[in-house]
Amino acid sequence: MHTRFGLSKGDYSLLRKLNTPVKIQDYLDKLPINFEETGETYMSVSRALREKKVHCMEAALIAACALWVNGGVPLLMDFKTHNDEDHVVALFKKDGYWGAISKTNHAVLRYRDPVYRTQRELALSYFHEYTNAHKKGIKSLRSFSVPFNLLRYKKLDKDLEWVTSEEDLHYIAEDIDDIKHIPLITEKMAKGLRNATEFERKVIDGNVEWSKSKKL
DSSP states (O other): OGGGGTOOHHHHHHHHHOOSHHHHHHHHHHSOBOOOTTSOOOOOHHHHHHHTOBOHHHHHHHHHHHHHHTTSOOEEEEEEESSSOOEEEEEEEETTEEEEEOOOSSSSSOOEEEEESSHHHHHHTTTTTOEEGGGTTEEOEEEEEOOEEGGGGGGGTOTTHHHHOSSOOHHHHHHHHHSOEEESSOHHHHHTOOOOOHHHHHHHHHOOSOOTTOOO
């Protein structure tokens, strides 16, 4: 069965045990942040599991794969920003409501319980805290993508590269950046946004879970 997903027996066994979104999130929370100290990476699922460190995109791929091997659909959602870093989460749906699995080094932009009726509601749940806190606290989230189904690569002769590749998957980052994104606010709204306060900025930007010296 593991060969269907391109996984080793060990990786397949691990992901099969992560059979709920909560278990997946708990596992990802234990992995250190990939600080990309030797350069930008976009690791596949197998490579990231071996390296035992991930950033948001790599964690989202692991989460999507875990959902897939347990009978779900491997979906990602991309957030685009103004003058800030974009973010990627894995989407899941339970009892008709959307949730998200997310890896970040700060207290915000994390897991979302499946309580959101629409993808827009889910995306908006990230809006208030999504700030470039180190740059005057401007609220930076601007749009979210339609669901990005990783099974699309079966039709593009790339099939399971997102699971198995030893090469960095820059093309997936580019593909998700290029798909349709839906604006959350208008330009007029953006001009009227209140910046995060100094206290909020300290909370958002001043507390991180992983430092470069912290070990698993």
